[in-house]
Amino acid sequence: MLNSFSSFIPLTEPNLAGNEKIYLCSCIDDNWVSSAGSYVEEFEKQIALVAGTKYAVACCNGTVAIKLALLAANVKRDQRVIVPDWTFVATANAIVDIGAVPVFVDVEPDTYTLCGDSLKSALHNYDNIGAIIGVHPLGYSCDIGKLKELAKPMSIPVIEDAAGAIGAKYGHLSVGCIGDFGCFSFNGNKVITAGAGGAIVSNNSEGISWIRHYISQARVSSDYRHDEIGFNYRMSNLNAAVGVAQVERLQEILGCKAKIALRYDGVLNKFTNGPIKKMPQPSWGIGNNWLYSVLADSEAVADSLITHLEQENIEARKFWRNLTSLTPFRKYESEESRVAESLSGRVVSLPSSSGISTSELDRVVDCLDTFLSK
Numbered sequence: 001m002l003n004s005f006s007s008f009i010p011l012t013e014p015n016l017a018g019n020e021k022i023y024l025c026s027c028i029d030d031n032w033v034s035s036a037g038s039y040v041e042e043f044e045k046q047i048a049l050v051a052g053t054k055y056a057v058a059c060c061n062g063t064v065a066i067k068l069a070l071l072a073a074n075v076k077r078d079q080r081v082i083v084p085d086w087t088f089v090a091t092a093n094a095i096v097d098i099g100a101v102p103v104f105v106d107v108e109p110d111t112y113t114l115c116g117d118s119l120k121s122a123l124h125n126y127d128n129i130g131a132i133i134g135v136h137p138l139g140y141s142c143d144i145g146k147l148k149e150l151a152k153p154m155s156i157p158v159i160e161d162a163a164g165a166i167g168a169k170y171g172h173l174s175v176g177c178i179g180d181f182g183c184f185s186f187n188g189n190k191v192i193t194a195g196a197g198g199a200i201v202s203n204n205s206e207g208i209s210w211i212r213h214y215i216s217q218a219r220v221s222s223d224y225r226h227d228e229i230g231f232n233y234r235m236s237n238l239n240a241a242v243g244v245a246q247v248e249r250l251q252e253i254l255g256c257k258a259k260i261a262l263r264y265d266g267v268l269n270k271f272t273n274g275p276i277k278k279m280p281q282p283s284w285g286i287g288n289n290w291l292y293s294v295l296a297d298s299e300a301v302a303d304s305l306i307t308h309l310e311q312e313n314i315e316a317r318k319f320w321r322n323l324t325s326l327t328p329f330r331k332y333e334s335e336e337s338r339v340a341e342s343l344s345g346r347v348v349s350l351p352s353s354s355g356i357s358t359s360e361l362d363r364v365v366d367c368l369d370t371f372l373s374k
Helices: 020-030 038-051 062-072 089-097 116-125 144-154 205-214 237-248 250-269 299-310 338-343 358-373
Strands: 055-059 080-084 101-105 129-135 158-161 181-185 198-202 219-221 293-296 347-349
Touching (some): 020 237, 038 181, 055 205, 055 237, 080 089, 198 205, 299 347, 299 358
Parallel strands (some): 158 181
Antiparallel strands (some): 181 198
């Protein structure tokens, strides 16, 4: 029975405890609310600094960021793009949206990231490959260096889908700066948010210049001359104002996320032979602990855990399903995806808001302990 006396603990929510309101009010006072305001430029500068790249372009969302990265990497219609079978649907949607063809490959069992052996097989079995997308899931990096190593002999661009991984590291490098292009999302459930929005980061000046042109309707002059088909994919000054305030507190928020992960690790370490396992921590980098998630022994166990937490007014949710199990993607080519298939329905995300109170986190940890003790 639902514990109606306990306050609701959401899965994840924005932490807007900084200068967000001040900066939003300044946009309204100055009457700069669209994409021409100063906060857009400042947000791009700050995101480039975080990613360790020369350039960043803010756009309307993370899906568009992936689409723009693919186009800037010169991926053509009907070319193949290799992508892990276990990722958010937006990764594959962006590929299809530009007329390219996704090729799904398996992920590693210990990190849930794109499998090197599966990638080697795909590179051998398919021709006309326009790009490889390495997805950084759950706030930690894939082995992006290995992907670049495999792609280099064939001169295939590598794009980082770092939607939820801002602030994470691969070795000493920030995610986003390692591939040819990196993509971030600033949706409301991410580590930092702009309300909505995304960004493409890169050291490729030509590609970034083209992106800036393309997202502004390919306009070349103030008298409405355009030199190609373009779109309005720009971020508004209002969104960027929120984003700037969030970047100012990125390290603080990452610290909060790390403490949450340590608490969850602590209880799960007590039950190493239990029915759920703690979130992967790849040896090649440091994650940002975006959305702490556990792997259940079966989907039935995952359902049981979610129900157990819901009865205490605590939100938990299953994470991604492998894309080749979904109707829109069954028709596309794929390598064997045994690990991706096995993860579907078994990964459960726990409350990970950086603003969660100590007492709320205690409640979640106690409920998790109770579930595992059974």
